[in-house]
Amino acid sequence: MGTAASIKxxxxxxxxVIRETLRSLFIFEEGIEVFTVHSNAEDAQLRLDGVCxxxxxxxxxxxxxxxxxxxxxxxxxxxxxxxxxxxxxDDDQRVFEALKAGANGYILKxxxxxxxxxAIREIYEGGSPMSAHVARRVVAHLRPLRDDTRxxxxxxxxxxxxxxxxxxxxxxxxxxxxxxSITTGTIxxxxxxxxxxxxxxxxxxxxxxxxxx
Amino acid sequence: xxxxxxxxxxxFYFRVTKNALVLFAMVLNGMDNSPAxxxxxxxxxxxxxxxxxVYKGQMAAILHQMDIFNGDSAMALIGSFLSTVExxxxxxxxxxxxxxxxxxYYEGLFNEAMRDLDRxxxxxxxxxxxxxxxxxxxxKGLLHENIQNGILAIPYLKKAxxxxxxxxxxxxxxxxxxxxxxxLGNYLTSSTEIDSAEYHLRRSLALATEADQPRAIAVAxxxxxxxxxxxxxxDSAATHFKEAYEAALTSKDHxxxxxxxxxxxxxxxxxxxxxxxxxxxxxxxxxxxxxxxxIGAATRRNFARDASRAFEDMGNxxxxxxxxxxxxxxxxxxxxxxxxxxxxxQAELLRTDNELLIERTERxxxxxxxxxxxxxxxxxxxxxxxxxxxLTMIYYVNASRQRNKRQLAESETLRVQQAGLIHxxxxxxxxxxxxxxxxxxxxxxxxxxxxxxxxVEQDSDKREQLSKLAASAGDLIGNMRQIxxxxxxxxxKVEDLVVYTCNYARNYALEHSYELNVVANGPWPERSLxxxxxxxxxxxxxEALHNVVKHANASKVTLHIAAxxxxxxxxxxxxxGLPEGADLGEGNGLRNIRKRILxxxxxxxxxxxxxxxxxxxxxxxxxxxxxxxA
Numbered sequence: 001m002g003t004a005a006s007i008k009x010x011x012x013x014x015x016x017v018i019r020e021t022l023r024s025l026f027i028f029e030e031g032i033e034v035f036t037v038h039s040n041a042e043d044a045q046l047r048l049d050g051v052c053x054x055x056x057x058x059x060x061x062x063x064x065x066x067x068x069x070x071x072x073x074x075x076x077x078x079x080x081x082x083x084x085x086x087x088x089x090d091d092d093q094r095v096f097e098a099l100k101a102g103a104n105g106y107i108l109k110x111x112x113x114x115x116x117x118x119a120i121r122e123i124y125e126g127g128s129p130m131s132a133h134v135a136r137r138v139v140a141h142l143r144p145l146r147d148d149t150r151x152x153x154x155x156x157x158x159x160x161x162x163x164x165x166x167x168x169x170x171x172x173x174x175x176x177x178x179x180x181s182i183t184t185g186t187i188x189x190x191x192x193x194x195x196x197x198x199x200x201x202x203x204x205x206x207x208x209x210x211x212x213x
Numbered sequence: 214x215x216x217x218x219x220x221x222x223x224x225f226y227f228r229v230t231k232n233a234l235v236l237f238a239m240v241l242n243g244m245d246n247s248p249a250x251x252x253x254x255x256x257x258x259x260x261x262x263x264x265x266x267v268y269k270g271q272m273a274a275i276l277h278q279m280d281i282f283n284g285d286s287a288m289a290l291i292g293s294f295l296s297t298v299e300x301x302x303x304x305x306x307x308x309x310x311x312x313x314x315x316x317x318y319y320e321g322l323f324n325e326a327m328r329d330l331d332r333x334x335x336x337x338x339x340x341x342x343x344x345x346x347x348x349x350x351x352x353k354g355l356l357h358e359n360i361q362n363g364i365l366a367i368p369y370l371k372k373a374x375x376x377x378x379x380x381x382x383x384x385x386x387x388x389x390x391x392x393x394x395x396x397l398g399n400y401l402t403s404s405t406e407i408d409s410a411e412y413h414l415r416r417s418l419a420l421a422t423e424a425d426q427p428r429a430i431a432v433a434x435x436x437x438x439x440x441x442x443x444x445x446x447x448d449s450a451a452t453h454f455k456e457a458y459e460a461a462l463t464s465k466d467h468x469x470x471x472x473x474x475x476x477x478x479x480x481x482x483x484x485x486x487x488x489x490x491x492x493x494x495x496x497x498x499x500x501x502x503x504x505x506x507x508i509g510a511a512t513r514r515n516f517a518r519d520a521s522r523a524f525e526d527m528g529n530x531x532x533x534x535x536x537x538x539x540x541x542x543x544x545x546x547x548x549x550x551x552x553x554x555x556x557x558x559q560a561e562l563l564r565t566d567n568e569l570l571i572e573r574t575e576r577x578x579x580x581x582x583x584x585x586x587x588x589x590x591x592x593x594x595x596x597x598x599x600x601x602x603x604l605t606m607i608y609y610v611n612a613s614r615q616r617n618k619r620q621l622a623e624s625e626t627l628r629v630q631q632a633g634l635i636h637x638x639x640x641x642x643x644x645x646x647x648x649x650x651x652x653x654x655x656x657x658x659x660x661x662x663x664x665x666x667x668x669v670e671q672d673s674d675k676r677e678q679l680s681k682l683a684a685s686a687g688d689l690i691g692n693m694r695q696i697x698x699x700x701x702x703x704x705x706k707v708e709d710l711v712v713y714t715c716n717y718a719r720n721y722a723l724e725h726s727y728e729l730n731v732v733a734n735g736p737w738p739e740r741s742l743x744x745x746x747x748x749x750x751x752x753x754x755x756e757a758l759h760n761v762v763k764h765a766n767a768s769k770v771t772l773h774i775a776a777x778x779x780x781x782x783x784x785x786x787x788x789x790g791l792p793e794g795a796d797l798g799e800g801n802g803l804r805n806i807r808k809r810i811l812x813x814x815x816x817x818x819x820x821x822x823x824x825x826x827x828x829x830x831x832x833x834x835x836x837x838x839x840x841x842x843a
Binding site: 015017018021022024025061088089091093109110112113131132133136168169170171172174175 | 650653654655656657658660661662664665668683686687690691694697698701703704711712713715716719720723731
């Protein structure tokens with residue numbers, strides 16, 4: 001506990017039971033330490049100023065500003081911080097919005113403590129999950145921009161596109177791994193990069209929009 | 214021969230009958246030695262071509278009043294007749310104007326008479342009727358003689374002679390040719406053109422004789438007698454006066470007879486046959502006494518004057534004074550009556566003119582009222598038609614507007630209903646999501662707490678309870694997520710259902726360690742499914758896969774989804790198959806699947822041969838609103 005290798009995790013969760021359970025989960029977990037705990041977005045934005053955790057486990061549905069808003073603002077100041085959205089359902093439009101805004105992954109609230117810990121470690125190491133639903137949204141989002149040169153330059157690699165396509169079909173990581181002869185870990189890294197490109201894409205889109213392009 | 218030296222002769226060569234002329238002579242000639250020269254329009258009765266019995270009656274009444282010299286009545290009748298005659302009935306107007314001029318002439322109102330004759334002249338020329346023109350000129354000649362002097366009358370009478378047609382035809386009596394010759398002869402007598410005078414008088418006599426008009430014959434003879442007296446041809450004069458007397462007796466024209474006797478006496482005195490003259494005067498006096506009522510005052514006065522001079526010439530002073538007395542009395546009476554008559558006639562003329570004006574105004578007013586009434590009726594009719602048209606149009610416009618309104622209201626209602634439905638769906642989705650959020654968070658908390666507890670709990674009973682709790686919470690969360698998903702309008706496409714279902718099946722297969730072969734290749738119809746369709750199809754697949762795990766003991770499962778006009782799903786396993794008789798009392802799972810598929814009007818087929826084979830399909834065409842297939 002408290003070693004240099006520990007992943008500093010901040011929790012933003014308004015449900016007290018879950019918040020405290022997570023806190024206790026992380027406190028007792030080796031390699032993970034609780035950086036800050038917040039019950040709302042405003043508190044997180046206020047206190048995570050000049051200090052950045054490694055991973056933020058972020059509830060989407062918060063009183064006041066949403067988790068998405070919180071991610072958008074925090075991701076600007078904390079470059080290396082990974083944002084893991086903590087959500088009731090993964091087929092929510094809001095999950096995709098959060099991913100565009102700067103989140104690097106998500107995990108369902110129905111996940112077991114082990115799954116949560118795994119997810120935190122994976123994301124910290126540059127691996128992200130992606131459900132079929134989110135994959136299809138990403139595909140749908142990128143499709144109309146395909147002809148744009150900037151998007152092509154910043155676009156997805158061939159492997160990333162393959163992974164994305166298979167995810168969108170509803171295949172599991174294992175099946176995709178079998179088909180592409182890559183490990184689940186590699187797949188998750190591809191997904192991670194896809195998210196990063198989505199952020200860039202999103203920012204470019206914002207700039208383009210700003211200049212009226 | 215003073216009598217002869219006063220040659221102003223009567224102007225009674227008009228139309229009409231002897232009685233009229235007698236009175237004319239009396240009225241007009243006043244003190245003049247003017248015997249009542251008769252003249253009768255020969256064509257008076259024969260040539261009248263009455264067109265209108267009412268006109269005929271009215272005109273006959275006027276002529277009668279004129280014949281009996283009832284000037285007032287004649288004026289009144291003519292006046293009322295004229296007021297009813299339309300402006301365009303020119304011929305009848307001509308006769309009425311001509312007759313009124315005649316009456317006015319009798320009354321001594323020459324200017325008024327001339328006014329009517331001017332109008333009559335215009336009409337006569339309009340009608341281009343030479344007889345009527347001739348008649349006007351004859352009468353104008355007579356009038357001019359009275360207005361100015363006899364010389365000015367002659368050109369008119371000559372014109373009358375010239376205009377007189379060869380075959381005169383007239384509805385009502387007008388001047389005849391012998392009238393004109395007679396008048397002309399009389400004027401010429403006074404203007405010393407004796408030869409011409411004699412010619413015309415003889416012509417008049419010849420014409421009258423030819424037409425067998427005794428009064429005209431008598432008057433012509435009387436005129437000739439007068440001419441002879443002027444020429445001091447007393448012998449011839451006496452003969453003419455004698456013939457005049459005889460003719461007048463024949464026609465019972467007692468006034469002319471008296472005049473003739475007066476003339477004869479004068480002629481006899483000129484011949485110095487005093488006894489004969491006295492006898493003649495006695496006869497005359499007797500004649501006067503016998504026919505006193507038939508002889509007018511003027512004639513009597515003239516006779517008295519002639520007789521007075523005759524007695525004077527014969528030296529019978531007593532008789533001369535007596536006749537002079539009679540003469541003066543009659544003269545003043547006639548003068549007084551003439552003045553009275555003239556004033557009365559003038560008043561009557563003014564009155565009738567006024568009445569005429571009033572009547573005309575009244576007629577014009579009535580005509581105007583009628584015109585306005587007609588106009589008003591027409592306006593009402595047009596207005597009514599317009600109003601009717603307008604009302605009809607308003608009705609149709611209103612009806613169509615009502616229809617439009619109704620349609621609009623219906624479509625609005627529909628829109629509102631749809632909007633309401635959409636809103637309801639959105640609300641349902643929102644509520645579902647919120648509920649899921651809340652319950653999901655709560656259940657997640659329970660699950661997380663349970664699993665956290667499990668990590669440290671050593672007691673097996675408690676561990677079992679905790680894991681059951683966690684599993685139940687997890688199941689609940691999962692079920693809820695599936696329901697929320699099925700209600701999500703964002704996930705309504707066929708492809709959404711296919712991907713979701715396959716993803717579930719894959720995860721389930723991974724969890725339960727059997728091999729799953731998914732055959733689900735697009736492209737998929739671009740069509741939305743209802744939440745019932747999505748939920749029932751998904752839950753049917755879930756149920757079937759659950760059965761596989763629970764009962765079939767299979768190692769391999771194939772999930773085959775295809776969509777064209779139907780959405781077709783096949784789930785086949787290599788397990789035990791269904792137990793014998795399971796078709797009848799299907800297990801809960803299979804019964805639920807059947808129920809779900811039938812509720813979607815789908816078909817289901819279950820076979821048990823080398824494992825279990827479930828195939829169901831639901832129609833897409835019925836539900837989808839966009840039927841294009843991508």
